[in-house]
Amino acid sequence: MKQILCKVVAISIGFSLYAAVSHAEPSIPPFYQAVSKMTPEGKLGQVIKKEQIPTPISGAQAWRIAYISSDVSDRKTISTALIVAPIGKAPAKGRPVMAWAHGTTGTAQNCGPSQLTNPAVPLNEYFLLNGNSWTDYGLPSVEAFIKEGYVVVGTDYQGQGGGGKHQYAVAITQAKDTIDSIRAVGSMPETGAGKKAIIYGWSQGGGTTIAAASMPDYISKKGTAFDDIQPVGFVALAPYDVAVTMPGTRLDQAISEKMISELTASFSDNVFNFAHFSMTLWGTQAAFPNLQLTDLLSDDGAKAIDTIYSNKCIHASADTLNYAYGSEYKNLLKPQAQNTLAWAQAFLRGSVNPVKPLAPVVIYWGTKDTVVPPVMGELYQKQMCKLGGNIDRVQLPGEQTHFSTPGTAAPLYLPWVKDRIAGKTLANACPQN
Numbered sequence: 001m002k003q004i005l006c007k008v009v010a011i012s013i014g015f016s017l018y019a020a021v022s023h024a025e026p027s028i029p030p031f032y033q034a035v036s037k038m039t040p041e042g043k044l045g046q047v048i049k050k051e052q053i054p055t056p057i058s059g060a061q062a063w064r065i066a067y068i069s070s071d072v073s074d075r076k077t078i079s080t081a082l083i084v085a086p087i088g089k090a091p092a093k094g095r096p097v098m099a100w101a102h103g104t105t106g107t108a109q110n111c112g113p114s115q116l117t118n119p120a121v122p123l124n125e126y127f128l129l130n131g132n133s134w135t136d137y138g139l140p141s142v143e144a145f146i147k148e149g150y151v152v153v154g155t156d157y158q159g160q161g162g163g164g165k166h167q168y169a170v171a172i173t174q175a176k177d178t179i180d181s182i183r184a185v186g187s188m189p190e191t192g193a194g195k196k197a198i199i200y201g202w203s204q205g206g207g208t209t210i211a212a213a214s215m216p217d218y219i220s221k222k223g224t225a226f227d228d229i230q231p232v233g234f235v236a237l238a239p240y241d242v243a244v245t246m247p248g249t250r251l252d253q254a255i256s257e258k259m260i261s262e263l264t265a266s267f268s269d270n271v272f273n274f275a276h277f278s279m280t281l282w283g284t285q286a287a288f289p290n291l292q293l294t295d296l297l298s299d300d301g302a303k304a305i306d307t308i309y310s311n312k313c314i315h316a317s318a319d320t321l322n323y324a325y326g327s328e329y330k331n332l333l334k335p336q337a338q339n340t341l342a343w344a345q346a347f348l349r350g351s352v353n354p355v356k357p358l359a360p361v362v363i364y365w366g367t368k369d370t371v372v373p374p375v376m377g378e379l380y381q382k383q384m385c386k387l388g389g390n391i392d393r394v395q396l397p398g399e400q401t402h403f404s405t406p407g408t409a410a411p412l413y414l415p416w417v418k419d420r421i422a423g424k425t426l427a428n429a430c431p432q433n
Helices: 003-020 028-035 144-150 171-186 205-213 253-266 271-289 299-311 316-333 340-349 377-387 405-422
Strands: 047-053 060-070 075-084 095-101 150-155 194-202 228-239 361-365 391-395
Touching: 028 047, 028 060, 028 075, 060 150, 060 171, 075 144, 075 377, 095 171, 095 205, 095 340, 144 405, 171 194, 171 205, 194 205, 194 405, 205 228, 205 361, 228 299, 228 405, 253 340, 271 299, 271 316, 271 340, 299 316, 361 405, 377 391
Parallel strands: 095 150, 095 194, 194 228, 228 361, 361 391
Antiparallel strands: 047 060, 060 075, 075 150
């Protein structure tokens, strides 16, 4: 009897420990532990912590940094980032900066790509056969850019190691993080960075890129850690844009209900896409406190989603949803969404501004992309061309998926980037009516 009681107690303790561990904050490396305890005080782009790290890239040096940024509501935040720069003396006007905006990695504090053991490498994708991690990390074309004499910076975005809640898919917030990463690089004399820059990004980062292109006021702010940055081009790989699907529409209750219903249906066709959609709800609610997850999710669904995205990165989150709910994941949604007008307003406020891009934009897309509907890029091009922008949209050869887009696009955007850095004239790529 005594042995049985001991076993019961042991099992009970085991379950208690499991419960405690399963709801613990995710572990992050010491650099990020220290940063998460800091307060977001200082100039935009001000570096508040840095450490030099190794990189296998020939002729390069690398750092992890934490710097000041801000969000969609102009609240100061802390973002972390990875920098890779050439070794040696920089030219008189400084080195051009390539600012990478990464795709979806997740919302927990341990989801920042710079936290990987060896992050200062070319892009390594989880989904591809040669992927060697549970997440995407690294910097696309970093070796080619270092050879050209450019500095490369990849922000993690706020909430992915610097404390706070990550405002996933709130493109304005992530655009500010990316713009401020350019300022951070420029403020570090050891990088040799100059004023000229290009922003390039994929998926979540594609939306970030086109959002940044239409933020001239934020880019031209004075009193930052490094004023007068000069973005000369924007490269968007499979970008998303919620706002462009409803250009010129004045939101009311009926329109917002339709918008939320269509978004929910479009991104709930499988559990992987639903993971992205439900994470978008989590991130949007983090940015806009007037929203509640229970507006769109059941009580149990809201609790599950909050638990998952507070603790896990995207692929583990999708696996969790699949394991816990299988084909019933849609039951996490409320039968009838509430507060839809406020949600629709938040989605639009966090999306791309209807403002002429301040430099040329090129979009690369694949015909087999089932993650971000390519029509979003098509509508974006039409909208921005009408505003006087120079927007090119390039269909990738073959049948490219969302995940093959970065690698397939690289040989195409490398010469485009070089020409923009060199200041070569670019013919207007907008479709002729």
